[in-house]
Amino acid sequence: MPDLLVDVLDAAREHGDAPAVTAKGRTLTYRQLAERVLATAHRLAENGFTPGTRMLFSVRPGPDAIVLALGTVAAGGTVVFVDPGGGPELFARRCALAGPGWAAAESLLYAVSAPGPLRAVARRRGVLLPDYGALPVRHARSGPWLPGVPRGAVSTKRLAAPVAGHLRPPPADPDQEAVVVFTSGTTAEPKAVVHTRGSLGAALRVLATRCALGPDSRVHTDQMMLGLPALVAGAHWTMPPYGFAPAADPAALAAGLHGATHTFLVPADLAVILDSGVALPGSLRQVLLGSAPVLPPLLERARAALPDVEFLAVYGMTEILPVAIATGDEKIAHGGDLLGVPLPGVRARLADDGELLVSGPNLCRGYLGRPPLTEHATGDLARFDGDRLVLIGRKKDMILRGRTNVYPGLYEPAIAGLPGVAEAVLVGVPDEIGDERIVLVLLARPGERPGLADRVRAALPGVIDVSALPDEVVEVPELPRTARNRKVDRVALRAAVGR
Incomplete structure (x- = not known):
């Protein structure tokens, strides 16, 4: 059975000294990645972290964040992705639902959210942050110590430092809760998706059936759902600067993609890039598009500008990703909002009102604090064209x-x-x-x-x-x-x- 952690560590053993992750000019090899993940798990346990513990996670994407997230899972814990910028009330409700025992954040976030002049400046700019350091949990800081970092906070750099002797990887455990992602829901009733090591591992394998990744690939993205499959495949994952918006600087995007074979873009960013006239590198083989409808007119423009690139429109949601993938050529030929044939292992059916219901090994366990899911109601209206799904619209729209x-x-x-x-x-x-x-x-x-x-x-x-x-x-x-x-x-x- 697929297991996210086992698959990544197996790839690390196989690819050893090949580059695994690069960001801001810093590269970790596969061997270094595995060593730091296992060291982090070991030291977390030494610091009282026990299996089943949830860790609030507010660390910017980068090699250190990947090591800490995988190390947390390797220690038997759960990574809870939470945005503190949503306001103190929503943050408090989410914390209450998640019940964390640990929190990991940037040192700067601790400093800016602590009572004092920096927090006042953030508030004047409309950013309402909770006092992260006041959370009644154990803390891990990413970055140098700054005022506002709680006393006793563990440095993530020290957690990942080499450990003398051989560290055994944890056994396979596909049923272990691994990730919690907050999605929709009101402030009074937040909603969070729970994925296991097995559901995430299955998601990576399902994506790999259509995304041609291998040791000769270089994937440029800050999206974990493309970056992690790259690691499992032995590819080189490179990351753009944190907070970088492709549409804001198409030339910088093109420069970052130099030598890349794969990337992920939302349709609106691709449109701006095409409008700018900036030439994307000839090394690109596949561009994945998602998070919003991918329509034929945009794909026609993209195909004209990049005739040698295969565009893949990915349909899915936080609860189950991916569900279906259609190529740009398939969508152009169809003319409507074609989603494609459900991917291997994914089961799709239509409710009486036309709503699309999906299930499969990559389906999340369910929502935090609610009964497990056996099927996900997408909220999308669809129809079958042969064995292919075609999106009609959203029920609420x-x-x-x-x-x-x-x-x-x-x-x-x-x-x-x-x-x-x-x-x-x-x-x-x-x-x-x-x-x-x-x-x-x-x-x-x-x-x-x-x-x-x-x-x-x-x-x-x-x-x-x-x-x-x-x-x-x-x-x-x-x-x-x-x-x-x-x-x-x-x-x-x-x-x-x-x-």
């Missing part, structure tokens, strides 16, 4: 106009394929009697001449069903997006066009 249910995802791909359209979003805006009028919001391609809304309105009857024709068509200079994954923020967009 359904628009009700009169007696007609309109699913935006069924029509947006076709509208986005019209000349001059970069993106098309249908939203429902309630009127004074509680019905909804449909507003089509357009984002034009760079350099498009004025009057796009009128041209699209005239073309719509030949593209979409009469029952879905919008009441209003507007063009906007940009679309509001969520900070986390750059998806279109439909709530914000609905509020903006409804004024």
Whole structure:
């Protein structure tokens, strides 16, 4: 049975002195990675860390973070990814749900969140941080000691220092809780996904069935769900600077990708890169796209700019990743929002209302504090085209106009394929009697001449069903997006066009 930790350590034994992880000019070989992971597990135990302990984790992506996370799991613990920037109340609720015994954070985070001038500066800038150092847990700090770091906090550098003698790797334990990731949920009732060593290991193996990784690959990403498969495959994982936004500096992205064979991008960032005209390196073989809908018009542009690159649109969610992968060519040929054939081991079916239900070995154990899951209700509406899944839209995005249910995802791909359209979003805006009028919001391609809304309105009857024709068509200079994954923020967009 797959096991994330066993798979990584097995790869380390096989690939020895080959480069494993590089960030900011610093490289760990596979041998060094394994040694530091096992040393971290050993020293955590010496410091009172016991199996079943959960560790709040707020350490920036990099080699040290990977070592600490894997070392925590190797010690029998769970890594709880938590963002302290969500506000003290939400942070407190999440801590209460997770019940951590340890916390690991950047020294700077301890300093900025402690009562004092730095915290006051952060507050004036709108950043409300909890007092991380006041948590009633054991602490591990990443980075040099700073004021605000709790007394007795263990240095992650010292945890990973070489240990005399041979350290035996932990036995396989696919059922061990390994990772907790907070997703949606209100402040009063936060929601957290629990993955095991086995479900994460299965996810890596499922991804490997479509992502061609090997010792000759170099993967450039800060996404663990692509970086960890790279390590299992013996590839070289390189990381961009923490906090780097590809769309903000396409030239820097291109420079970082020099020599890379694989990377991951969200569609909005790929669009900005294509608009910039920056040339991406010829070394690229596969570009994975996800976290938001990947539509044919964008893929057509990408294929024209990078004809030798295979684009893979990955469909999945925190609860089960990946579910299906479609190539750019498959999506272009299909024309709609094709998800692809469910990947090996993944089972998919449709509920009576068309909602997609999925399960498989890569399904999470469930939500923290709730009964285990045997199947995940995605919230997405889909249909089968033969053995391939096609996305229709989100249940919550359904628009009700009169007696007609309109699913935006069924029509947006076709509208986005019209000349001059970069993106098309249908939203429902309630009127004074509680019905909804449909507003089509357009984002034009760079350099498009004025009057796009009128041209699209005239073309719509030949593209979409009469029952879905919008009441209003507007063009906007940009679309509001969520900070986390750059998806279109439909709530914000609905509020903006409804004024």
